[in-house]
């Protein structure tokens with residue numbers, strides 16, 4: 036193992052901000068009451084949760100009582116998609132989604148199909164972005180939910196959710212009152228401005244560990260008036276939408292991280308983008324046969340997804356890791372499999388390129404020296420692997 040360690044996997048998870056850790060540690064020790072209890076200890080916990088709720092609401096431009104705390108992005112996505120569909124049975128059984136959703140949305144869609152629902156998956160084309168005309172064509176009178184992620188976790192492309200929201204409003208005004216829009220904003224939160232009214236969404240998912248808080252807490256924004264079937268059976272917490280005693284320290288951490296993300300968004304975004312652009316410029320200059328995946332403009336500023344021809348992504352990842360540079364192949368949740376990433380395949384690239392794709396994702400703790408070191412290591416690793424690769428030999 037190398038002495039130097041450079042973490043370029045901030046889309047998988049982020050290091051915890053010491054300010055967030057301090058707020059959480061205080062809550063663990065001092066705010067141990069059950070928020071449902073009537074006594075002072077309970078009220079103290081309730082007040083801490085309410086403070087965090089205000090911060091999360093403010094991060095996404097919502098009202099406090101529209102935020103439901105969950106155990107993370109996966110649970111919030113499950114609650115949004117399954118909960119909305121189960122509450123809408125009387126109005127239709129058709130869902131529209133994209134071909135590149137995270138498994139916590141895509142998997143629920145497959146499950147719905149097994150239960151007799153119809154699901155239309157919008158293609159994303161070479162740039163990794165859905166097209167509005169495909170959505171317009173897919174909409175039906177019995178469509179009850181559109182679920183399209185705001186930003187993709189592998190290539191960082193930003194989907195036109197605001198335009199989809201405008202279309203949903205038009206449809207509702209024209210009489211399709213039971214059509215709702217959900218967006219998985221797990222990758223977008225803390226990386227770009229979020230406003231549920233500008234997006235026109237009814238449900239929006241975020242996850243604490245993607246913006247410098249610990250794992251295990253997330254939130255679902257639920258627009259006032261939207262009906263959802265709770266997925267947990269139990270107590271009355273979170274206005275009947277999410278039964279279970281609240282994880283007060285996790286929620287406090289999420290609240291603190293949301294506050295910092297809102298206050299520091301501009302400076303963090305500029306920092307990440309500068310590092311990412313410097314990295315991509317160096318890669319282009321020093322390595323041949325690379326393909327940069329996803330739309331060049333319509334994408335988050337901290338992600339770079341690159342396919343290296345003649346190389347397996349897994350092999351490259353291991354070589355980088357041996358020199359202390361941490362990156363991802365495919366989605367973090369499905370790494371460990373050698374199947375080409377379904378997201379990269381959805382771009383229409385060949386399997387060889389899809390298998391050679393690596394995601395580099397930058398964060399607020401990375402430095403220019405990190406980028407320079409990662410480039411040096413990457414250039415050496417690519418040269419070494421290409422010299423050994425049967426794919427390179429076959430091409431010459």
Ligand SMILES: Cc1ncc(COP(=O)(O)O)c(C=O)c1O
Nearest residue numbers: 107108109137188219221222242
């Ligand atoms: C786009 C997206 N949605 C949902 C999730 C799941 O969030 P969590 O890890 O909090 O369950 C992830 C995590 O990788 C993600 O990237």
